[in-house]
Amino acid sequence: xxxxxxxxxxxxxxxxxxxxxxxxxxxxxxxxxxxxxxxxxxxxxxxxxxxxxxxxxxxxxxxxxxxxxxxxxxxxxxxxxxxxxxxxxxxxxxxxxxxxxxxxxxxxxxxxxxxxxxxxxxxxxxxxxxxxxxxxxxxxxxxxxxxxxxxxxxxxxxxxxxxxxxxxxxxxxxxxxx
Amino acid sequence: xxxxxxxxxxxxxxxxxxxxxxxxxxxxxxxxxxxxxxxxxxxxxxxxxxxxxxxxxxxxxxxxxxxxxxxxxxxxxxxxxxxxxxxxxxxxxxxxxxxxxxxxxxxxxxxxxxxxxxxxxxxxxxxxxxxxxxxxxxxxxxxxxxxxxxxxxxxxxxxxxxxxxxxxxxxxxxxxxx
DNA sequence: CGATATATAGACCAATTGGTCCATATATTG
DNA sequence: CAATATATGGACCAATTGGTCTATATATCG
Numbered sequence: 560x561x562x563x564x565x566x567x568x569x570x571x572x573x574x575x576x577x578x579x580x581x582x583x584x585x586x587x588x589x590x591x592x593x594x595x596x597x598x599x600x601x602x603x604x605x606x607x608x609x610x611x612x613x614x615x616x617x618x619x620x621x622x623x624x625x626x627x628x629x630x631x632x633x634x635x636x637x638x639x640x641x642x643x644x645x646x647x648x649x650x651x652x653x654x655x656x657x658x659x660x661x662x663x664x665x666x667x668x669x670x671x672x673x674x675x676x677x678x679x680x681x682x683x684x685x686x687x688x689x690x691x692x693x694x695x696x697x698x699x700x701x702x703x704x705x706x707x708x709x710x711x712x713x714x715x716x717x718x719x720x721x722x723x724x725x726x727x728x729x730x731x732x733x734x735x736x737x
Numbered sequence: 738x739x740x741x742x743x744x745x746x747x748x749x750x751x752x753x754x755x756x757x758x759x760x761x762x763x764x765x766x767x768x769x770x771x772x773x774x775x776x777x778x779x780x781x782x783x784x785x786x787x788x789x790x791x792x793x794x795x796x797x798x799x800x801x802x803x804x805x806x807x808x809x810x811x812x813x814x815x816x817x818x819x820x821x822x823x824x825x826x827x828x829x830x831x832x833x834x835x836x837x838x839x840x841x842x843x844x845x846x847x848x849x850x851x852x853x854x855x856x857x858x859x860x861x862x863x864x865x866x867x868x869x870x871x872x873x874x875x876x877x878x879x880x881x882x883x884x885x886x887x888x889x890x891x892x893x894x895x896x897x898x899x900x901x902x903x904x905x906x907x908x909x910x911x912x913x914x915x
Numbered sequence: 916c917g918a919t920a921t922a923t924a925g926a927c928c929a930a931t932t933g934g935t936c937c938a939t940a941t942a943t944t945g
Numbered sequence: 946c947a948a949t950a951t952a953t954g955g956a957c958c959a960a961t962t963g964g965t966c967t968a969t970a971t972a973t974c975g
Contacts, residue, residue, distance in 0.1 A: 710888030
Protein backbone atom coordinates (compact mmCIF):
# COMPACT_ATOMS: atom_id res chain seq x y z
CA UNK A 560 0.00 0.00 0.00
CA UNK A 561 2.72 2.41 1.04
CA UNK A 562 4.56 2.39 -2.23
CA UNK A 563 1.41 3.12 -4.24
CA UNK A 564 0.58 5.80 -1.72
CA UNK A 565 3.93 7.52 -2.13
CA UNK A 566 4.26 7.26 -5.88
CA UNK A 567 0.87 6.68 -7.48
CA UNK A 568 -0.29 3.83 -9.66
CA UNK A 569 1.49 4.45 -12.95
CA UNK A 570 4.73 5.59 -11.36
CA UNK A 571 5.01 2.42 -9.31
CA UNK A 572 6.87 -0.27 -11.23
CA UNK A 573 7.14 -3.96 -10.50
CA UNK A 574 10.61 -3.71 -8.93
CA UNK A 575 9.22 -1.17 -6.44
CA UNK A 576 6.48 -3.60 -5.55
CA UNK A 577 8.93 -6.49 -5.16
CA UNK A 578 11.13 -4.47 -2.87
CA UNK A 579 8.14 -3.32 -0.82
CA UNK A 580 6.55 -6.75 -0.48
CA UNK A 581 9.85 -8.62 -0.19
CA UNK A 582 8.37 -11.13 -2.59
CA UNK A 583 9.79 -12.47 -5.80
CA UNK A 584 8.00 -11.90 -9.07
CA UNK A 585 6.60 -15.40 -9.11
CA UNK A 586 5.27 -15.27 -5.57
CA UNK A 587 3.74 -11.85 -6.06
CA UNK A 588 1.85 -12.92 -9.16
CA UNK A 589 0.75 -16.16 -7.46
CA UNK A 590 -0.55 -14.19 -4.50
CA UNK A 591 -2.22 -11.22 -6.18
CA UNK A 592 -2.77 -11.98 -9.85
CA UNK A 593 -1.49 -8.76 -11.34
CA UNK A 594 -0.47 -5.22 -10.63
CA UNK A 595 -3.98 -3.88 -10.95
CA UNK A 596 -5.47 -6.38 -8.51
CA UNK A 597 -2.71 -5.66 -6.05
CA UNK A 598 -3.40 -1.98 -6.35
CA UNK A 599 -7.09 -2.52 -5.74
CA UNK A 600 -6.19 -4.51 -2.66
CA UNK A 601 -4.03 -1.65 -1.40
CA UNK A 602 -6.75 0.87 -2.14
CA UNK A 603 -9.31 -1.22 -0.28
CA UNK A 604 -7.10 -1.34 2.74
CA UNK A 605 -6.60 2.41 2.65
CA UNK A 606 -10.36 2.88 2.42
CA UNK A 607 -10.99 0.43 5.24
CA UNK A 608 -8.58 2.33 7.46
CA UNK A 609 -10.32 5.59 6.64
CA UNK A 610 -13.73 4.11 7.43
CA UNK A 611 -12.51 2.75 10.74
CA UNK A 612 -11.20 6.15 11.74
CA UNK A 613 -14.46 7.74 10.69
CA UNK A 614 -16.53 5.23 12.66
CA UNK A 615 -14.51 6.03 15.70
CA UNK A 616 -14.43 9.81 15.43
CA UNK A 617 -18.00 10.24 14.31
CA UNK A 618 -19.40 7.59 16.64
CA UNK A 619 -23.10 8.42 17.31
CA UNK A 620 -22.60 7.83 21.03
CA UNK A 621 -20.09 10.61 21.14
CA UNK A 622 -20.88 14.29 21.31
CA UNK A 623 -21.37 15.24 17.65
CA UNK A 624 -19.48 18.51 17.86
CA UNK A 625 -16.53 16.85 19.58
CA UNK A 626 -16.66 14.18 16.93
CA UNK A 627 -16.56 16.66 14.08
CA UNK A 628 -13.74 18.48 15.76
CA UNK A 629 -11.75 15.26 16.11
CA UNK A 630 -12.53 14.35 12.52
CA UNK A 631 -11.23 17.68 11.29
CA UNK A 632 -8.16 17.45 13.52
CA UNK A 633 -7.29 14.12 11.92
CA UNK A 634 -7.39 15.64 8.46
CA UNK A 635 -5.33 18.60 9.60
CA UNK A 636 -2.71 16.26 10.99
CA UNK A 637 -2.54 14.32 7.74
CA UNK A 638 -2.50 17.51 5.68
CA UNK A 639 0.52 19.34 6.98
CA UNK A 640 4.27 19.06 6.73
CA UNK A 641 5.68 15.77 5.47
CA UNK A 642 2.38 13.93 5.93
CA UNK A 643 0.77 16.49 3.71
CA UNK A 644 3.43 16.35 1.07
CA UNK A 645 2.92 12.63 0.80
CA UNK A 646 -0.67 13.24 -0.16
CA UNK A 647 -3.72 11.05 0.03
CA UNK A 648 -3.96 7.77 -1.83
CA UNK A 649 -7.67 8.23 -2.38
CA UNK A 650 -7.47 11.72 -3.81
CA UNK A 651 -4.46 10.86 -5.95
CA UNK A 652 -6.15 7.74 -7.25
CA UNK A 653 -9.38 9.58 -7.91
CA UNK A 654 -7.54 12.14 -10.03
CA UNK A 655 -5.28 9.61 -11.76
CA UNK A 656 -7.65 6.74 -12.44
CA UNK A 657 -11.26 7.32 -11.43
CA UNK A 658 -12.17 8.53 -14.90
CA UNK A 659 -10.73 5.62 -16.86
CA UNK A 660 -10.88 2.76 -14.38
CA UNK A 661 -14.40 1.66 -13.46
CA UNK A 662 -13.29 -0.45 -10.48
CA UNK A 663 -11.57 2.55 -8.99
CA UNK A 664 -14.39 4.89 -9.89
CA UNK A 665 -16.90 2.73 -8.06
CA UNK A 666 -14.77 2.57 -4.94
CA UNK A 667 -14.22 6.29 -4.89
CA UNK A 668 -17.89 7.12 -5.45
CA UNK A 669 -18.98 4.69 -2.77
CA UNK A 670 -16.49 5.99 -0.21
CA UNK A 671 -17.51 9.52 -0.99
CA UNK A 672 -21.16 8.66 -0.47
CA UNK A 673 -20.66 7.04 2.92
CA UNK A 674 -18.39 9.86 4.00
CA UNK A 675 -21.09 12.34 3.13
CA UNK A 676 -23.73 10.31 4.97
CA UNK A 677 -21.68 10.07 8.16
CA UNK A 678 -20.77 13.72 8.27
CA UNK A 679 -24.36 14.73 7.50
CA UNK A 680 -25.50 12.49 10.33
CA UNK A 681 -23.07 14.15 12.72
CA UNK A 682 -24.39 17.58 11.75
CA UNK A 683 -27.92 16.28 12.16
CA UNK A 684 -27.18 15.16 15.67
CA UNK A 685 -25.56 18.49 16.38
CA UNK A 686 -28.75 20.12 15.24
CA UNK A 687 -30.94 18.04 17.56
CA UNK A 688 -28.83 19.10 20.52
CA UNK A 689 -29.15 22.70 19.40
CA UNK A 690 -25.54 23.26 18.48
CA UNK A 691 -26.06 24.19 14.83
CA UNK A 692 -25.81 27.86 13.91
CA UNK A 693 -28.91 29.54 12.52
CA UNK A 694 -29.75 28.76 8.93
CA UNK A 695 -27.39 25.81 8.62
CA UNK A 696 -28.77 22.71 7.00
CA UNK A 697 -26.97 19.47 7.97
CA UNK A 698 -26.74 17.89 4.54
CA UNK A 699 -25.55 21.09 2.94
CA UNK A 700 -23.00 21.68 5.68
CA UNK A 701 -21.77 18.11 5.20
CA UNK A 702 -21.19 18.62 1.49
CA UNK A 703 -19.30 21.82 2.17
CA UNK A 704 -17.16 20.25 4.84
CA UNK A 705 -16.28 17.31 2.63
CA UNK A 706 -15.19 19.48 -0.25
CA UNK A 707 -13.13 21.45 2.20
CA UNK A 708 -11.46 18.32 3.51
CA UNK A 709 -10.61 16.91 0.09
CA UNK A 710 -9.27 20.35 -0.78
CA UNK A 711 -7.13 20.37 2.32
CA UNK A 712 -5.40 17.27 1.01
CA UNK A 713 -4.67 18.98 -2.27
CA UNK A 714 -3.35 22.12 -0.64
CA UNK A 715 -1.35 19.82 1.64
CA UNK A 716 1.03 19.23 -1.27
CA UNK A 717 2.55 22.60 -0.43
CA UNK A 718 3.27 21.23 3.06
CA UNK A 719 1.62 24.05 5.02
CA UNK A 720 2.13 24.59 8.74
CA UNK A 721 -0.14 22.68 11.07
CA UNK A 722 -1.20 25.84 12.87
CA UNK A 723 -2.45 27.44 9.68
CA UNK A 724 -4.46 24.44 8.57
CA UNK A 725 -5.86 23.95 12.05
CA UNK A 726 -6.92 27.58 12.28
CA UNK A 727 -8.60 27.38 8.88
CA UNK A 728 -10.48 24.23 9.83
CA UNK A 729 -11.55 25.80 13.13
CA UNK A 730 -12.75 28.90 11.34
CA UNK A 731 -14.89 26.83 8.99
CA UNK A 732 -16.45 24.78 11.74
CA UNK A 733 -17.14 27.96 13.69
CA UNK A 734 -19.39 29.08 10.84
CA UNK A 735 -21.62 26.05 11.39
CA UNK A 736 -21.56 25.46 15.12
CA UNK A 737 -22.71 27.66 17.94
CA UNK B 738 -2.33 20.31 -23.23
CA UNK B 739 -5.58 18.46 -23.72
CA UNK B 740 -4.10 15.01 -23.82
CA UNK B 741 -2.17 15.55 -20.59
CA UNK B 742 -5.31 16.99 -19.09
CA UNK B 743 -7.40 13.96 -19.95
CA UNK B 744 -4.91 11.27 -19.04
CA UNK B 745 -2.27 12.63 -16.70
CA UNK B 746 1.47 12.77 -17.11
CA UNK B 747 2.57 9.17 -16.74
CA UNK B 748 -0.40 7.75 -18.61
CA UNK B 749 0.31 9.90 -21.65
CA UNK B 750 2.71 8.14 -24.01
CA UNK B 751 4.64 9.57 -26.93
CA UNK B 752 2.21 8.24 -29.56
CA UNK B 753 -0.61 10.10 -27.79
CA UNK B 754 1.41 13.28 -27.98
CA UNK B 755 2.25 12.76 -31.65
CA UNK B 756 -1.41 12.22 -32.50
CA UNK B 757 -2.43 15.29 -30.51
CA UNK B 758 0.22 17.61 -31.90
CA UNK B 759 0.14 16.12 -35.41
CA UNK B 760 3.89 16.26 -35.30
CA UNK B 761 6.35 13.52 -36.01
CA UNK B 762 8.76 12.34 -33.35
CA UNK B 763 11.63 14.30 -34.81
CA UNK B 764 9.73 17.55 -35.06
CA UNK B 765 8.29 17.23 -31.60
CA UNK B 766 11.69 16.72 -30.01
CA UNK B 767 13.14 19.56 -32.06
CA UNK B 768 10.35 21.87 -30.93
CA UNK B 769 10.04 20.98 -27.25
CA UNK B 770 13.11 19.08 -26.14
CA UNK B 771 11.48 16.23 -24.29
CA UNK B 772 8.25 14.97 -22.80
CA UNK B 773 8.82 16.71 -19.50
CA UNK B 774 9.43 20.12 -21.07
CA UNK B 775 6.37 19.72 -23.23
CA UNK B 776 4.35 18.87 -20.18
CA UNK B 777 5.63 21.92 -18.35
CA UNK B 778 4.61 24.01 -21.34
CA UNK B 779 1.12 22.55 -21.25
CA UNK B 780 0.89 23.12 -17.52
CA UNK B 781 1.99 26.72 -17.89
CA UNK B 782 -0.70 27.32 -20.44
CA UNK B 783 -3.31 25.80 -18.20
CA UNK B 784 -2.14 28.02 -15.35
CA UNK B 785 -2.13 31.10 -17.56
CA UNK B 786 -5.71 30.42 -18.59
CA UNK B 787 -6.73 30.04 -14.96
CA UNK B 788 -5.02 33.31 -14.03
CA UNK B 789 -6.73 35.16 -16.86
CA UNK B 790 -10.11 33.95 -15.75
CA UNK B 791 -9.33 34.93 -12.20
CA UNK B 792 -8.20 38.39 -13.22
CA UNK B 793 -11.44 38.87 -15.02
CA UNK B 794 -13.81 37.50 -12.41
CA UNK B 795 -12.09 39.00 -9.41
CA UNK B 796 -11.33 42.33 -11.09
CA UNK B 797 -11.00 44.99 -8.35
CA UNK B 798 -13.22 47.36 -10.34
CA UNK B 799 -16.05 44.92 -10.11
CA UNK B 800 -18.33 44.44 -7.15
CA UNK B 801 -16.40 42.00 -4.96
CA UNK B 802 -19.42 39.90 -4.03
CA UNK B 803 -20.48 39.58 -7.66
CA UNK B 804 -16.92 38.68 -8.49
CA UNK B 805 -16.74 35.94 -5.90
CA UNK B 806 -20.07 34.63 -7.06
CA UNK B 807 -18.87 34.51 -10.67
CA UNK B 808 -15.64 32.89 -9.57
CA UNK B 809 -17.53 30.17 -7.74
CA UNK B 810 -19.93 29.70 -10.64
CA UNK B 811 -16.99 29.04 -12.94
CA UNK B 812 -15.69 26.30 -10.68
CA UNK B 813 -19.15 24.79 -10.38
CA UNK B 814 -19.44 24.70 -14.15
CA UNK B 815 -16.09 22.96 -14.48
CA UNK B 816 -16.88 20.57 -11.64
CA UNK B 817 -20.05 18.88 -12.79
CA UNK B 818 -21.04 16.30 -15.35
CA UNK B 819 -18.54 15.48 -18.08
CA UNK B 820 -16.41 18.55 -17.35
CA UNK B 821 -16.11 17.36 -13.79
CA UNK B 822 -15.24 13.82 -14.72
CA UNK B 823 -12.39 15.08 -16.83
CA UNK B 824 -10.89 16.65 -13.77
CA UNK B 825 -8.44 19.48 -13.31
CA UNK B 826 -4.95 19.38 -14.76
CA UNK B 827 -3.56 21.35 -11.84
CA UNK B 828 -5.05 19.19 -9.11
CA UNK B 829 -4.16 15.98 -10.93
CA UNK B 830 -0.61 17.18 -11.50
CA UNK B 831 -0.27 18.33 -7.92
CA UNK B 832 -1.25 14.90 -6.66
CA UNK B 833 0.75 12.98 -9.24
CA UNK B 834 3.96 14.97 -9.43
CA UNK B 835 4.21 17.90 -7.04
CA UNK B 836 5.98 15.78 -4.45
CA UNK B 837 8.69 14.37 -6.69
CA UNK B 838 9.06 17.03 -9.38
CA UNK B 839 10.44 20.34 -8.15
CA UNK B 840 9.54 22.25 -11.32
CA UNK B 841 5.94 21.19 -10.92
CA UNK B 842 5.97 21.76 -7.18
CA UNK B 843 7.12 25.34 -7.63
CA UNK B 844 4.42 26.08 -10.17
CA UNK B 845 1.71 24.63 -8.04
CA UNK B 846 2.83 26.45 -4.90
CA UNK B 847 3.10 29.72 -6.76
CA UNK B 848 -0.32 29.42 -8.36
CA UNK B 849 -1.80 28.50 -5.04
CA UNK B 850 -0.26 31.55 -3.41
CA UNK B 851 -1.56 34.02 -5.97
CA UNK B 852 -4.98 32.37 -5.92
CA UNK B 853 -5.09 32.85 -2.17
CA UNK B 854 -4.00 36.45 -2.45
CA UNK B 855 -6.64 37.33 -5.05
CA UNK B 856 -9.49 35.71 -3.17
CA UNK B 857 -8.38 37.26 0.09
CA UNK B 858 -8.31 40.62 -1.64
CA UNK B 859 -11.85 40.11 -2.89
CA UNK B 860 -13.03 39.29 0.61
CA UNK B 861 -11.18 42.34 1.89
CA UNK B 862 -12.98 44.57 -0.54
CA UNK B 863 -16.26 42.94 0.43
CA UNK B 864 -15.45 43.83 4.01
CA UNK B 865 -14.79 47.48 3.24
CA UNK B 866 -18.19 47.78 1.58
CA UNK B 867 -19.78 46.15 4.59
CA UNK B 868 -20.82 42.94 2.94
CA UNK B 869 -18.87 40.53 5.13
CA UNK B 870 -20.82 38.62 7.79
CA UNK B 871 -19.91 39.24 11.43
CA UNK B 872 -16.76 37.59 12.65
CA UNK B 873 -15.43 36.71 9.21
CA UNK B 874 -11.81 37.46 8.56
CA UNK B 875 -10.92 37.90 4.86
CA UNK B 876 -7.70 35.89 4.80
CA UNK B 877 -9.23 33.04 6.73
CA UNK B 878 -12.33 33.02 4.54
CA UNK B 879 -10.07 32.94 1.48
CA UNK B 880 -8.20 29.89 2.72
CA UNK B 881 -11.47 28.12 3.42
CA UNK B 882 -12.91 28.97 0.04
CA UNK B 883 -9.82 27.78 -1.77
CA UNK B 884 -9.79 24.43 -0.02
CA UNK B 885 -13.44 24.12 -0.86
CA UNK B 886 -12.81 24.85 -4.53
CA UNK B 887 -9.95 22.37 -4.86
CA UNK B 888 -12.14 19.84 -3.11
CA UNK B 889 -14.95 20.51 -5.56
CA UNK B 890 -12.65 19.40 -8.33
CA UNK B 891 -11.92 16.17 -6.54
CA UNK B 892 -15.55 15.45 -5.81
CA UNK B 893 -16.21 16.36 -9.44
CA UNK B 894 -14.76 12.98 -10.42
CA UNK B 895 -18.11 11.52 -9.38
CA UNK B 896 -19.73 13.80 -11.97
CA UNK B 897 -22.29 15.40 -9.64
CA UNK B 898 -25.28 17.40 -10.88
CA UNK B 899 -24.71 21.08 -11.49
CA UNK B 900 -27.63 22.07 -9.25
CA UNK B 901 -26.16 20.24 -6.27
CA UNK B 902 -22.70 21.75 -6.64
CA UNK B 903 -24.14 25.19 -7.23
CA UNK B 904 -26.34 24.95 -4.16
CA UNK B 905 -23.39 23.84 -2.06
CA UNK B 906 -21.24 26.69 -3.28
CA UNK B 907 -24.04 29.16 -2.63
CA UNK B 908 -24.52 27.82 0.86
CA UNK B 909 -20.85 28.28 1.64
CA UNK B 910 -20.70 31.81 0.35
CA UNK B 911 -23.86 32.62 2.30
CA UNK B 912 -21.95 31.87 5.49
CA UNK B 913 -19.48 34.64 4.69
CA UNK B 914 -21.52 37.29 2.99
CA UNK B 915 -24.42 39.35 4.26
C1' DC C 916 13.67 -40.81 6.33
C1' DG C 917 11.51 -40.29 1.84
C1' DA C 918 7.79 -38.58 -1.00
C1' DT C 919 5.14 -34.97 -2.16
C1' DA C 920 3.40 -30.43 -2.17
C1' DT C 921 4.57 -25.48 -2.02
C1' DA C 922 7.19 -21.42 -2.33
C1' DT C 923 11.02 -19.05 -4.24
C1' DA C 924 14.35 -16.90 -7.25
C1' DG C 925 15.37 -15.18 -11.29
C1' DA C 926 15.97 -16.22 -16.38
C1' DC C 927 13.22 -15.01 -19.94
C1' DC C 928 9.61 -12.75 -22.98
C1' DA C 929 7.01 -9.53 -26.03
C1' DA C 930 5.47 -4.98 -25.95
C1' DT C 931 6.09 -0.39 -24.86
C1' DT C 932 8.69 3.36 -22.93
C1' DG C 933 11.14 7.88 -24.00
C1' DG C 934 14.63 9.37 -27.14
C1' DT C 935 18.12 9.64 -31.37
C1' DC C 936 19.34 9.86 -36.06
C1' DC C 937 19.37 10.19 -40.87
C1' DA C 938 17.68 10.11 -45.58
C1' DT C 939 14.43 12.64 -47.97
C1' DA C 940 11.16 16.22 -48.88
C1' DT C 941 10.12 21.01 -48.85
C1' DA C 942 11.06 25.82 -48.52
C1' DT C 943 13.99 29.68 -48.97
C1' DT C 944 17.10 32.46 -51.21
C1' DG C 945 20.79 33.95 -54.46
C1' DC D 946 17.00 27.45 -61.84
C1' DA D 947 20.44 25.93 -58.51
C1' DA D 948 22.15 25.87 -53.86
C1' DT D 949 21.35 25.80 -49.37
C1' DA D 950 18.84 25.68 -45.20
C1' DT D 951 14.96 23.61 -42.70
C1' DA D 952 11.32 20.47 -41.59
C1' DT D 953 9.53 15.90 -41.76
C1' DG D 954 8.77 11.04 -41.39
C1' DG D 955 9.91 6.98 -39.58
C1' DA D 956 13.59 3.45 -38.92
C1' DC D 957 16.05 2.47 -35.10
C1' DC D 958 17.79 2.14 -30.16
C1' DA D 959 18.53 0.85 -25.24
C1' DA D 960 15.99 0.56 -21.20
C1' DT D 961 11.98 -0.54 -18.91
C1' DT D 962 7.27 -2.13 -18.70
C1' DG D 963 4.06 -5.87 -16.90
C1' DG D 964 3.91 -10.78 -17.02
C1' DT D 965 5.30 -16.06 -17.60
C1' DC D 966 7.77 -20.16 -16.63
C1' DT D 967 10.85 -23.47 -14.81
C1' DA D 968 14.52 -25.36 -12.01
C1' DT D 969 15.49 -25.51 -7.33
C1' DA D 970 14.99 -25.00 -2.58
C1' DT D 971 12.05 -25.58 1.46
C1' DA D 972 8.31 -27.36 4.05
C1' DT D 973 4.93 -30.75 5.08
C1' DC D 974 3.47 -35.08 6.12
C1' DG D 975 3.04 -40.29 5.89
